[in-house]
Amino acid sequence: PEVCSEKEIKRMLKFGCTRVELGVQAIDDKIYKLVRRGHKVQDVIDATKRLREAGFKIGYHIMPGIPGTNKKKDIEMFKKLFSNQDFKPDQLKIYPCQVIKGAQLEKNYWQKEYKPYTEQETKELVIKFLHLVPRYCRVMRIMREIPPEYLIAGTIRIDLRKEIEEELRNRKGKSKIKEIRFREIGLRGRYQQDISNNLKLKVTKYRASGGDEYFLEFVNKDDILFALCRLRISGRHAIIRELHVYGKTLELGEKGNQSQHIGLGKKLIEEAEKIVKKNKISELKIISGVGVREYYKKF
Numbered sequence: 001p002e003v004c005s006e007k008e009i010k011r012m013l014k015f016g017c018t019r020v021e022l023g024v025q026a027i028d029d030k031i032y033k034l035v036r037r038g039h040k041v042q043d044v045i046d047a048t049k050r051l052r053e054a055g056f057k058i059g060y061h062i063m064p065g066i067p068g069t070n071k072k073k074d075i076e077m078f079k080k081l082f083s084n085q086d087f088k089p090d091q092l093k094i095y096p097c098q099v100i101k102g103a104q105l106e107k108n109y110w111q112k113e114y115k116p117y118t119e120q121e122t123k124e125l126v127i128k129f130l131h132l133v134p135r136y137c138r139v140m141r142i143m144r145e146i147p148p149e150y151l152i153a154g155t156i157r158i159d160l161r162k163e164i165e166e167e168l169r170n171r172k173g174k175s176k177i178k179e180i181r182f183r184e185i186g187l188r189g190r191y192q193q194d195i196s197n198n199l200k201l202k203v204t205k206y207r208a209s210g211g212d213e214y215f216l217e218f219v220n221k222d223d224i225l226f227a228l229c230r231l232r233i234s235g236r237h238a239i240i241r242e243l244h245v246y247g248k249t250l251e252l253g254e255k256g257n258q259s260q261h262i263g264l265g266k267k268l269i270e271e272a273e274k275i276v277k278k279n280k281i282s283e284l285k286i287i288s289g290v291g292v293r294e295y296y297k298k299f
Contacts, residue, residue: 002039004047055287098154138180
C-alpha cells in the first residue's frame with residue numbers, strides 16, 4: 001500500500017492493468033508494527049482511494065491469525081473491512097497465517113511465542129467470514145498454495161475452500177452466502193442443473209472512499225449471478241471499474257451458453273449510462289484491458 005502512488009498508478013494504467021491487489025493482512029497499526037509491515041492503515045486507505053478514483057478493481061489480501069490478533073479481533077477487523085467506507089474491497093484473498101521455514105515467525109513458534117490456528121479453528125473462522133462478505137465482493141482465493149515441505153505449522157490444506165463450500169451448499173439457509181464466486185453461474189452450474197434464465201437487474205449502491213459505488217448485476221430468482229458492472233461516481237467523475245459476464249462451464253465440444261454473447265454486457269453499460277445521466281454527468285469512462293478495447297469502442 002505505501003508504494004501505490006499516483007506515479008505507480010499511471011504506470012499500471014499504461015501497462016493495461018485493471019486490477020490491483022494490496023497486501024493488507026490486518027487493519028491495525030499495532031499489528032503492522034509488530035510484524036514489521038513497513039506501512040500503516042492510512043497507507044491502505046490512501047492507496048484504496050487512489051485506485052478507486054483511477055477505476056481499478058481492488059483486491060485485498062487478509063491474514064487471519066497474524067501475530068498480534070485473535071479470533072475475536074479477526075472478526076472485528078473483517079467486519080470493519082465492509083462497514084467502514086475507507087475500505088470495502090471488490091475482491092479478497094484470505095490467507096490464514098502459516099509458519100514458513102526460515103521466517104522470523106518460525107523462531108517465535110519454537111519459542112512458544114506464537115501459535116497458529118488449528119485447521120478446525122481456521123475452517124470455522126473462514127465460514128464466519130464468508131457470511132459477512134457483501135454481494136459486491138468476490139472471494140478470489142482461500143489458502144496459499146505453499147508446498148507442505150515448506151510449512152512448519154498452521155493449516156496445510158490448500159483445498160480447504162472446497163470442503164467449506166460443499167458444507168455450506170449442503171446447509172439449510174445456504175442462500176445467506178452473498179459473495180460473488182459462491183453465486184456465479186459458471187460454478188453454480190456444477191451443483192445445480194435447473195437454472196432459470198429469467199433475469200432481473202439488481203442495483204446495490206454504497207459509499208466507498210468518498211464516492212458512490214453502484215454494483216449492477218443480472219440475477220435470477222435464486223440469486224444466481226449472470227453478469228455484473230461496477231460503476232463509480234465521485235464528484236463529476238464517472239467510471240466503470242468492471243464489466244464481467246459469467247458463463248456456465250461447458251463440456252469439451254459443447255456449444256452454446258446461458259449468459260455469454262446474449263447482450264448482458266451491453267445492457268449493463270446502458271444501465272450505467274442511465275445512472276450517470278441521472279446524476280447530470282456528461283462523460284462516462286471505462287477502464288479496459290488491452291484485449292477488450294475494441295469492444296468498448298463500439299459504444
